[in-house]
Amino acid sequence: MKILLANPRGFCAGVDRAIEIVERALSKHGKPVYVRNEVVHNKFVVNDLKSKGAIFVKEINEVPDNQVVIFSAHGVSQLVRKQSKDIDSTIYDATCPLVTKVHKEVVRKQKQNVQVILIGHKGHPEVEGTLGQSSESRQVTLVENTDDVEHLNFDLDSDISYTTQTTLSVDDTQYIVNKLKDKFPNIQSPKKDDICYATQNRQDAVKVLIQSSELLLVLGSSNSSNSNRLREIAEKMNIPAYLIDGADEINPDWLNNVKTVGVTAGASAPEILVQEVVNYLYDQGATEVEEINGAEENVHFSVPEELRQ
Numbered sequence: 001m002k003i004l005l006a007n008p009r010g011f012c013a014g015v016d017r018a019i020e021i022v023e024r025a026l027s028k029h030g031k032p033v034y035v036r037n038e039v040v041h042n043k044f045v046v047n048d049l050k051s052k053g054a055i056f057v058k059e060i061n062e063v064p065d066n067q068v069v070i071f072s073a074h075g076v077s078q079l080v081r082k083q084s085k086d087i088d089s090t091i092y093d094a095t096c097p098l099v100t101k102v103h104k105e106v107v108r109k110q111k112q113n114v115q116v117i118l119i120g121h122k123g124h125p126e127v128e129g130t131l132g133q134s135s136e137s138r139q140v141t142l143v144e145n146t147d148d149v150e151h152l153n154f155d156l157d158s159d160i161s162y163t164t165q166t167t168l169s170v171d172d173t174q175y176i177v178n179k180l181k182d183k184f185p186n187i188q189s190p191k192k193d194d195i196c197y198a199t200q201n202r203q204d205a206v207k208v209l210i211q212s213s214e215l216l217l218v219l220g221s222s223n224s225s226n227s228n229r230l231r232e233i234a235e236k237m238n239i240p241a242y243l244i245d246g247a248d249e250i251n252p253d254w255l256n257n258v259k260t261v262g263v264t265a266g267a268s269a270p271e272i273l274v275q276e277v278v279n280y281l282y283d284q285g286a287t288e289v290e291e292i293n294g295a296e297e298n299v300h301f302s303v304p305e306e307l308r309q
């Protein structure tokens, strides 16, 4: 059996930065620090930070007054920002700068009286944060699929723009955007795609990888949007694909008669988990590993000034 490794894979710049913010906040302030939502959607990362003293909460009302509060890489609504200030927290914002860019876009469009449509998955923390940038008088409208687009009933002459969650399937989103453009020919597009470079690059890498793979293993937690999209790419091509949190979740039966197995990792899954899978596959009879070339990434986001010393 041969192992093919996708490139790029694993941590993106936004995830690196978010984890660094929690670690630096812990060394600056000591434990505990409170993190609203999973800082990134990965079990291994969350458990590691828990063991170092981070407490993960769903809502700000679970945090006592005067504590350190960190917002996750997915971003938060304006309401959550206000709630955190109201309890006199020391706030560190680990929102990925590429999510912040979308938030700013929403606010700018709303100031211009433009109706914003957000393409995304209902209930995902990033979507809740982006919807939560709306002004009270005009809500951002969420669409998840082309059916939702059918049901939109905005005036054709009104000013409308669209924006997207950063971690969607590039192909599925294009389909929805085309539908929006058919229905609202004057709709305004974002200046630059909102699906982030890391999501795009990891999807492109999987498209190359699966041309030579009989099975795809994606390291990523079940609530990780970008990891799920990687698995779906293989499934759409009828190649068996599994989302796993680690080597211990591999069912040996999946490997029966498989000569080439592709391995990748979502943007929130650390490389150590990939290496554990490689070792496991060697134990199961793999004899060779090949890195498949892909886009080079040189993106880096720095942590807030106050945490740099």
Ligand code: SF4
Pocket (backbone or CB within 6 Å): 012, 013, 014, 015, 073, 096, 097, 098, 099, 166, 167, 196, 197, 198, 199, 226, 267
């Ligand atoms: S997946 Fe993209 S948007 Fe999300 S944290 Fe990484 S770089 Fe930022």
